[in-house]
Amino acid sequence: MRLEKFMEVEKKLEILSDAAKYDVACTSSGVDRKGKKGTIGNTAAAGICHSFSADGRCISLLKILFSNECVFDCKYCINRASNDVPRASFTPDEVCTLTIEFYRRNYIEGLFLSSGVLKNPDFTMDLLYQTLKKLRHEYHFHGYIHVKAIPGADPILIEKVGFLTDRMSVNLELPTSDGLKTLAPSKSRKSILTPMKQIQRGIQVNKYELALYNQTPRFVPAGQSTQMIIGATPESDYQLVSVAEALYKNYDLKRVFYSAFVAVNKDSSLPVLPGGPPLLREHRLYQADWLLRFYGFQANELLSEEKPNFNVLLDPKCDWAVRHLEVFPVEVNRADYYTLLRVPGIGVKSAQRIVSARKSARLDFADLKRLGVVLKRAHYFITCLGKMMYSTKIEENYITSHMISQDKKTVWGIEHQNSFRQLSLFDDMGLAASPTLEDHLAAVSGNM
Amino acid sequence: MMTIFRCQDSFEGILSGVYDAWSSRLGHENVKLEVEAEETPELFAEYIEVPPDEEKAKKVIISVQNKISKEAYDMIFKASLSYEKERPDRIYRFLVDGFRYGRKITQMLKEDSVFHIFALDRNVSNEAHLLLGFVRFSQTGDGILVSKITPKNNVLPLIAPHFADRLSGEDWMIYDVKRKRAALHQKNKGWILADLNAEQGNMALAMADEKDMFQELWKVFFQTIAIKERINPRCQRTHLPIRYRGNMLEFPGNN
Numbered sequence: 001m002r003l004e005k006f007m008e009v010e011k012k013l014e015i016l017s018d019a020a021k022y023d024v025a026c027t028s029s030g031v032d033r034k035g036k037k038g039t040i041g042n043t044a045a046a047g048i049c050h051s052f053s054a055d056g057r058c059i060s061l062l063k064i065l066f067s068n069e070c071v072f073d074c075k076y077c078i079n080r081a082s083n084d085v086p087r088a089s090f091t092p093d094e095v096c097t098l099t100i101e102f103y104r105r106n107y108i109e110g111l112f113l114s115s116g117v118l119k120n121p122d123f124t125m126d127l128l129y130q131t132l133k134k135l136r137h138e139y140h141f142h143g144y145i146h147v148k149a150i151p152g153a154d155p156i157l158i159e160k161v162g163f164l165t166d167r168m169s170v171n172l173e174l175p176t177s178d179g180l181k182t183l184a185p186s187k188s189r190k191s192i193l194t195p196m197k198q199i200q201r202g203i204q205v206n207k208y209e210l211a212l213y214n215q216t217p218r219f220v221p222a223g224q225s226t227q228m229i230i231g232a233t234p235e236s237d238y239q240l241v242s243v244a245e246a247l248y249k250n251y252d253l254k255r256v257f258y259s260a261f262v263a264v265n266k267d268s269s270l271p272v273l274p275g276g277p278p279l280l281r282e283h284r285l286y287q288a289d290w291l292l293r294f295y296g297f298q299a300n301e302l303l304s305e306e307k308p309n310f311n312v313l314l315d316p317k318c319d320w321a322v323r324h325l326e327v328f329p330v331e332v333n334r335a336d337y338y339t340l341l342r343v344p345g346i347g348v349k350s351a352q353r354i355v356s357a358r359k360s361a362r363l364d365f366a367d368l369k370r371l372g373v374v375l376k377r378a379h380y381f382i383t384c385l386g387k388m389m390y391s392t393k394i395e396e397n398y399i400t401s402h403m404i405s406q407d408k409k410t411v412w413g414i415e416h417q418n419s420f421r422q423l424s425l426f427d428d429m430g431l432a433a434s435p436t437l438e439d440h441l442a443a444v445s446g447n448m
Numbered sequence: 449m450m451t452i453f454r455c456q457d458s459f460e461g462i463l464s465g466v467y468d469a470w471s472s473r474l475g476h477e478n479v480k481l482e483v484e485a486e487e488t489p490e491l492f493a494e495y496i497e498v499p500p501d502e503e504k505a506k507k508v509i510i511s512v513q514n515k516i517s518k519e520a521y522d523m524i525f526k527a528s529l530s531y532e533k534e535r536p537d538r539i540y541r542f543l544v545d546g547f548r549y550g551r552k553i554t555q556m557l558k559e560d561s562v563f564h565i566f567a568l569d570r571n572v573s574n575e576a577h578l579l580l581g582f583v584r585f586s587q588t589g590d591g592i593l594v595s596k597i598t599p600k601n602n603v604l605p606l607i608a609p610h611f612a613d614r615l616s617g618e619d620w621m622i623y624d625v626k627r628k629r630a631a632l633h634q635k636n637k638g639w640i641l642a643d644l645n646a647e648q649g650n651m652a653l654a655m656a657d658e659k660d661m662f663q664e665l666w667k668v669f670f671q672t673i674a675i676k677e678r679i680n681p682r683c684q685r686t687h688l689p690i691r692y693r694g695n696m697l698e699f700p701g702n703n
Contacts, residue, residue: 006661006664006665009665010664010665010668013665013668013669013672014668014672017668017669017672017673018672018673020673021672021673021674021675022675034613035613035614035615035616037616037617037636038617039617040614040615040617040618041614042613042614044580044610046577048577048580048581049581049687050581050582051581051582051670051688051696051698052683052684052687052688053670053673053674053684054674054679054680054681054684055674055675055676055678055679055680055683055684056678056680056681056682056683056684056686056687057674057675057678058687059670059673060581062669063673098665101662102662102665102666102669104585104587104593104615104618105584105585105586105587105593105662105663105666106581106583106584106585106595106611107584107666109581143614260678262675262677262678276677277677277678279678353557356555356557357555357556357557357558359552359555360549360552360555360556360558361556361558361559363558367557367558370557370563371557
């Protein structure tokens with residue numbers, strides 16, 4: 001690259017990665033694909049994080065917009081047509097070169113390509129198609145690609161792109177059609193759900209074809225995902241979780257991402273958030289999302305019309321447990337897998353380990369600790385060989401107040417991330433360095 | 449009196465130690481395995497040096513795979529790559545129980561011997577997984593990709609196959625600075641592990657430090673992708689511990 005050209009690409013990269021950063025999905029998971037002679041790249045089902053940015057989010061993919069020019073005027077979006085921001089567009093070759101060269105140096109796991117709407121949705125989708133085609137067929141890139149389907153684009157284009165990409169996503173943006181109407185007038189519920197349905201059908205048909213013919217090209221093999229903005233419109237947590245549950249059930253989504261609203265624009269129809277983005281709320285939603293996907297919970301078990309929002313002080317699983325003390329304590333040596341999963345402090349891995357370890361021995365509390373159970377949470381809800389760890393009252397208020405006092409620091413930390421940072425002098429001295437639950441979940445945007 | 453079998457620090461060396469300790473018939477409680485030069489000698493113990501022996505190691509491998517399981521074999525292989533000095537003895541204890549209980553041993557996490565191997569395996573596997581992402585290649589003038597790593601555990605044998613599959617059309621090298629060992633891959637051919645002498649090691653380091661324009665572009669991307677309103681260094685540190693940052697160009701302060 002000549003210096004002049006390099007400066008130009010550097011400028012574009014700065015503008016177009018800055019414009020893409022509010023999209024949370026950066027996962028590279030969901031498909032295992034071996035390398036192939038004559039091509040560059042492979043994919044790993046678990047996904048691989050290549051770095052972590054200063055906000056603690058995983059960097060797995062080269063996340064960029066093709067262009068941040070946009071004819072839409074969505075009020076929450078930094079790239080809205082009426083904003084006066086520097087604009088730029090890549091060429092397909094620039095995107096390909098950046099992807100390949102970053103990939104060779106192992107900076108990234110692949111490409112995440114999105115775009116503002118240039119001229120119209122079809123024109124934009126076609127540009128994305130041309131870029132991916134070049135990357136796959138001329139640059140022989142065999143690694144991970146995640147691409148956005150532009151709402152309103154021709155289904156034929158979406159289908160063609162689906163055979164080049166690993167994951168596709170259409171952002172729901174706002175959980176209700178009312179919210180969309182106010183904040184994203186150029187998008188409608190229908191223009192978002194139509195491509196989602198199309199991708200879902202495409203994946204189903206492709207699975208059937210793959211079963212018949214081995215050589216069939218794969219359509220969106222890593223599945224589709226979506227994203228909702230949290231806190232820009234007045235929906236309750238119950239509405240959000242119910243929408244997520246419906247998306248998992250009716251659209252077979254792999255992931256729903258939640259993005260705490262960051263006020264990048266001043267607009268009378270947007271909320272003012274003096275405390276910064278609603279990070280704790282986003283955190284609670286991710287916790288609930290995990291419960292839906294891996295723990296066998298239903299949305300209406302966690303929340304209801306009468307209790308539409310998550311407890312600020314307790315995580316959703318503890319909150320559920322203290323409201324259902326009638327099922328506790330459970331005997332660790334006998335309870336089935338799904339019952340174990342409902343105990344606060346026992347996760348998927350530790351539940352699996354318990355089930356396998358107890359085949360050959362009876363487990364006591366010391367064993368549980370080794371297996372990764374968080375006893376300071378779990379001990380209220382379990383017995384080992386008929387005994388509880390301490391003589392504890394099984395009573396809602398008592399347990400709640402004890403667990404809340406344990407959690408206070410975590411909750412405060414999430415709510416006051418910025419002020420907390422100023423105190424990190426103490427943190428650096430190793431006083432509170434052990435990773436907490438929110439650390440693990442904060443990387444949710446990229447880890448799975 | 450305790451008899452201590454000192455083995456060479458390699459999978460083959462440790463398994464040779466297992467073979468000799470076992471066939472010494474001194475009784476499992478009277479023998480201990482150590483890796484050369486990592487322990488200060490004990491006063492009241494007899495030391496036996498174990499030379500690595502391919503035949504013996506092979507015999508142990510075949511017995512483990514047939515009489516215990518492939519999974520158990522996989523676990524002891526990874527445990528042998530651990531940095532913890534107890535690793536040879538832990539492998540020995542695990543195999544004592546493994547040959548007694550057979551296939552189900554890998555589920556018996558309550559047993560100390562099993563838990564220790566499980567913990568070593570997990571630690572090594574986790575670090576290997578992290579490095580799949582954290583390895584950074586520099587490109588030399590000849591188009592060779594060179595990376596230097598300083599992992600706690602000896603993860604090179606675990607990560608090299610991944611890069612051989614991914615970058616099959618490239619010449620590349622990953623150099624483990626601490627162990628002075630490199631994985632070398634030749635374009636469209638296989639990869640090998642090689643011990644480097646001082647001169648080769650310095651050459652590898654110099655190559656890993658070569659600069660090009662894409663490094664500048666990567667730094668720009670790394671800076672802009674963070675959302676200022678969400679800055680959270682503690683979370684960043686949990687996922688990307690400081691000790692890895694020295695070899696990652698996007699963290700210039702740690703080089």
